[in-house]
Amino acid sequence: MSTEILVNIGPQETRVALVDGGIVQEAYVQRASRQGVVGNIYKGRVNRVLPGMQAAFVEIGLARTAFLHVGDMVQSGSGENGESRAPPPVNQLLHEGQDVLVQVLKDPLGTKGARLTTLPSVPSRYLVLLPFDRHVGVSARIEDETERERLKSVMTDLLAELAPDYGVIVRTVGEGASPEALAQDMQFLVKLWRSISEQARSARSGELVHGDLPLSMRILRDLLGTDVDRVRIDSFEECGRVRAFAERFVPDAASLVEHYDGAAPIFDLYGVEDDLNRALDRRVELKSGGHLVVDQTEAMTTIDVNTGAFTGHRNLDETILKTNLEAAQAIARQLRLRNLGGIIIIDFIDMKNEDHRVQVMRALEKGLARDPARNQVCPVSPLGLVEMTRKRTRESLGHILCEPCPACEGRGYVKTVETVCHEVFREIQRSARQFEAKAFLVIAAPKIVTRLMEEQTVGLAELEASLGRPIRLQAESLYLQDNFDVVPL
Template identity: 35%
Template sequence: MTNNKQIYISVEPHEKRLAIVKDKCLEKYYVERPQDAQILGNIYKGRVASVVNGIAAAFVDLGIGKNGFLHLSDLVKPSEGYEDILQEDEGTVLIKEDKKPGGRIGDLIKNGQDLIVQVAKEALGSKGVRITSHIALPGRYLVFMPYEDHLGVSKRISDPSERRRIKEVLKEIRIPKGVGIIVRTAGEHCGKKEFITDIKYLTRLWKNIQAHSGRAKSPAIIHQEYDIILRILRDQLSEEIDAIYVDSPPEFKRIRHFIGMLMPKFKNKLKLYTGSKPLFEDMGIDRDIEKIYNRTVYLKCGGYITIEQTEGLVAVDVNSGKFKGKKGPREMALRVNVEAAQEAARQIHLRNLGGIVIIDFIDMDSKGERDQVFATLVEAMKEDKAKTNILPISEIGIVQLTRQRVTKSLEGISYSACPCCHGKGLVKSASTMAIKALREVYSKLNGRKGVSVSITAHPDVAAKLSGDFADSITRLERQLRSRINVKGDSSLHLEELRIVTG
């Protein structure tokens, strides 16, 4: 029996893309470009550039331009930053208690000191990368933490008997002294052999990093995390996947070696695509990818949702659209909201939307119906591995949630701010600019009379001045005893004016 779920990998000189498709529907999409390659998980030998006791933090030179931000909490206590590095919520329960941070950061590190640190959060907007001194090396089934001394099991492994079994297996394994181990969700039902293979691999990796650190002069990178392809395969390849299609022979060989080393039981799932058409075009994935960037997403029931990203939050608005129910507005609201809850969860993950997300559902009078919609959203969000916190639905149908944001959204990778509106999504109207032009003429002349004036503007603004505002120009000419000439120039931005007096 097949699960009808596949992974498609397309590799081009300037871009790597990976899509996960389930039942012919795009479920997940990832893209990486050389100039925007992710540094999350990279390990650096950095040098402390400055220590600021007032904010309990230090800035560390990593050799990447902007200094990394190291907070006291990422320096003195076992960090949960490995969840950021994995970009998923393992919800780990530790067997050993952590100590709370305390003291001054200036008492622990000094300017010029070398530190081994790992990137726990990518630079977003004006913020630099966030780093931690508590290293976490993810394997297929385990997370290897060389500076911690505790064992843990993912909370997503919820069966008490399975949790006990895993702990017993870990007790039988020889774990390097002083090393912490977290069993990932993928470790459920795994045996001693799989855990030992992971530990051996991660121990060798850590020894190589230590050796590199000893030779390197700070600031320097001493370990680079896998690229998007190997990272997703390591973290998400499972029995659910029927096949992995790759369109590049060199990439096929690289992936085959990686899977053979880390997950040999999945080796037979890998297939080289040799079709005449581009892989993503042939499978209809390109068409689905284009829809990800649309502001409006239409639902099967006839309703739709609109998604607006701002610097502070993401707003999702649910609308009934063309839905026509037979039982009236109450049935309409419930059916559209249920479908919208499922689609909103899918879009949040597909677009990699992070931070604060507000979903405005259609009003529902019944608490039972609101609870049903909320339960649908919570269930749909369980498919998302990113750490999320969802607040209960309000009486007016508003749901607030936060989603772990450690990398750019898909829109942030694929789009830049519009050079015309500078990201506002709006430009001033031709009428507004025509009025502004007349004001600037009056201000520029400053009471002088008999001076000729030339206004050069975008053709739409010039047309407005010569048409609707022709009477205003005539009155201004009489008032100032001046001649005002208007010219259109298509090379000018709609909000750009050139006013010359002579």
């Protein structure tokens, strides 16, 4: 089955989907009003230094001040003998009002500002330049030891010739690249960094020094590997720009870029639009009849596996194993598609057979093997839970496309009508003690007013008698179920 990248260009939005074998694996959304800032380099100004947290808040021109930890600063590292060396106190490195060149590691998320580093890295097609680190590294996804040694040897020689003070990492797509192609990439990165350094010297505090590529072009650098068969873009103008960019920087990929002019919207191919909508649901249906329940909170993401309507054909253990194996594959895909990061807790259906546990863990690790985000999976805990982490750099799909429900404010539930009625009674009593009013007016949602006039009419009459003052009711359709006002008259 083919692997394709579909690009949908809208008036103020760009969407990208990576489709492998007819199944959506990853989705990216960039909007003009809410562009990601990961990879951007700013000239920031230290707003506040926090010695107790070994960190500082830095103003880089965003809505919220960004966060810079001492572990992400240039001065941290290793000692002369290679032993781990603790970084010096942050107040020895930074002071309020100081200008500092920083790069964004993580987008702002919720109430948290962006995460910064003073160890910027500049990526290209095959390489990542490390201006403040002389380390030569090779992507861990390149497993052939002979190829790893070849790449290290080539890059060591190139660094000595072109940039002796810099470091570099060879990206996964650099596997098999010729010395000439690597040298061309290296020369481009050195020129780019010199240009960035020059701009940084004249930039003002809070100013963007270097921005990452637009999403439609960034995919050629980050997503386009040797296994991608074609890139289809539904905008003729953008297709031309992307192809021109590819011919200059990724020549071997230029022939893969093509314009899509089909009658159906491009995201209707392979059911991409439907998959994106389903990725916003809590419940994920499995083909066997089981299902997953995915809950994303600020602290972590929890995934619960249930057999649902699946009853199996042999015995309970085989039913549980089959459901868990299918769930493991589905979970690996959902993590990529929804871009869920941080701490993730998976509650598989309890398995008594140790061999079954091993099979499920292998299936999960196999599914995560192709995930570009770094992840770490722990063994099954004594409680039967699987704990894992997945590197989070950008907002999840749900955070980009959705906002908290105005009725429940993200809790997932609202107070019952009966509960609100009792709250109304208590608020009336509270107001009666505070105000010398002749009467009270209750403004509430229609459901609340109806309940007070019907099932709670006895309680309302008793309250009027005890207070010696009338209580009037007014239904307001704009009020949410658990909102009300008690107005002294």
